Amino acid sequence: MPRPSPLDLPAHHPFGPHNLPxxxxxxxxxxxxxxxxxxxxxxxxxxxxxxxxxxxxxxxxxxxxxxxxxxxxxxxxxxxxxxxxxxxxxxxxxxxxxxxxxxxxxxxxxxLPFEVADYVDFFASEHHASNAGRIFRPGAEPLTPNWKHLPIAYHGRAGTVVVSGTDVVRPQGQRRPPEEAAPTFGPSARLDFEAEVGFVVGTGSRPGSPVPMADFADHVFGVCLVNDWSARDIQAWEYVPLGPFLGKSFATSVSAWVTPLDALEPARTAPPGRDVPLLPYLDDSGSEPAGYDLRLQVELNGETLSQPPFATTYWTAAQQLAHLTVNGAHLRTGDLYASGTVSGPRPDQLGCLLELTGGQGPWLQDGDEVTISAWAPGADGSHVGLGEVSGRVLPAAG
Structure with a gap:
């Protein structure tokens, strides 16, 4: 009997001809x-x-x-x-x-499949932003006044974007427990993961020329999975008033496969309803559905922790790109921008330990391995696999 060909895949294989990342x-x-x-x-x-x-x-x-x-x-x-x-x-x-x-x-x-030019991380999930707001600002409004008017983001460090499978050394830095008057220096004791979706820019744009939402698919080559590792204790001490820095910049892991946008066309879906009027450059009320129905899964040491749904993300990738460039900042080939932590409304749909534990821990330990995988619905009942992004925590240097 002849050996089966590796080209003969089971029906609806997540990495069949409909995918080709x-x-x-x-x-x-x-x-x-x-x-x-x-x-x-x-x-x-x-x-x-x-x-x-x-x-x-x-x-x-x-x-x-x-x-x-x-x-x-x-x-x-x-x-x-x-x-x-x-x-x-x-x-x-x-x-x-x-x-x-x-x-x-x-x-x-x-x-790493592409040379990263710039890296921007958004804060696009309303569920994550609300949960984080309740933890960081108890007693106050969970969302800041600007959150539903614009996609909030920070610039990360492109040089520390690494491919799936790369070990992540526990970062060191300043951290100040709430009960202490002054900070101390040492390894982060509150290391976290963040399950995210990344968008990889193919064609650039001219300086001074914003990229409208309608041009999203002309500039974005494809999608990858992202783990934006976060040192919550370092982050909490440093982020006021300018936002994340050393608590985020030590490592960002991405999957080894970039899925073309065309493979995800069957997964297009409408984003959540808008309850605040948007300025014209972000107003997608008359546009084709610009969300994506991606189903994420987070595993810690082989055990499933969470299954975040990207379809619940408030700000779409097209809106994020439009906002990123509206001030005239131009795109370059290899730019990577990520969604921020993806979380849904249920306890089993939260995309980081900060939310899963209410900010109390336990946090990641040395030797822990985090794996994020995802799939999207394809045509005729098929699944489109997005590969996975994994990383193992190593002890702090020295």
Whole structure:
């Protein structure tokens, strides 16, 4: 009996032809050669080799050592490459060639798939913002007066964005317990995760030219999962009046796969209802549904902690992009902006330990491993897998 082909996947496999996310990998035989790949089932298709073998008109982009050249090429090229990939993995005439370019996923090393230009983290979930407000400002209004008028965000540190599987060293810094008059220095005792969704910018924009919501899909290449690790004790002492800094900048983990927006088209959904009138550049009342029905799952040491629903996120990715650029700030290829912690209305839908424990802990311990995964509904009952982002906590340096 002939061996089954790795191209023959079960119906509705989350990494079937309807998905085809992009990544960057090396093999044990050639560890110094980073090449673009596409996930198909439990294999990685060598995109660079396929482009060369098939004389692709986009071979120069697809043989680059990162996704940035492809992302910079624009939406027309993204779609042409995706259509060619779909043909390659589904039409029998290409099967012998493609099968020879597949690598088992557990035999390759995955790398950060794109060079990060800038990193911005939003605060877009009303449930998370309200829960955090109750914890940080007991007795006051949970949401600040500006929250429903604009998507709040902070600029993070692009240089500490790391790929899934990278260990995270416990940060050190100043922290001051409420009962103490002065701060002390040492390892964070309140280390937390944040389950988020990231959006990766492909084509840039001109300085001084805001990007309207309607142009979102012309600039955003795809979606990845994000864990914005947070040292809550360092954050609490430093964040007034300018916001997060050392409590966030030590590490941000992203998944190794970037899912194209086109793969998530069946998951488009309406965002939550607006109860405050929005200024014109953020008003999406007459727009196509711009939310995404992504189902996240958070595991701690293999045990499920939470299942946050991204569909409940108040500010859409298109609104976030419009606000990010409305002052004239321009986009660059490789910009990453994240949603902020994704939380839903139920106790089993909270996206960080701060919320899950009411700010009381327990917090992450050395040796703990956090894994965030997600899927989205696809066409005809299929699922679109978003891969996973995982990281293990190591003791503080020194």
């Amino acid at each position: 992009f990544g960057l990998f090396t093999t044990a035989e050639d560890p110094g050669h980073r090449r673009l790949g596409v996930r198909h089932g439990d294999h990685v298709l060598d995109l660079a080799a396929l482009a060369t073998t098939s004389a692709s008109p986009h071979a120069e982009l697809l043989t680059a050592p990162s996704l940035n050249p492809l992302m910079a090429a624009g939406r027309g090229v993204w779609r042409a490459v995706r259509e060619a990939l779909l043909t390659a993995v589904t039409e029998p005439v290409h099967r012998p060639t493609v099968e020879g370019l597949l690598h088992p996923l557990d035999e390759v090393t995955l790398h």
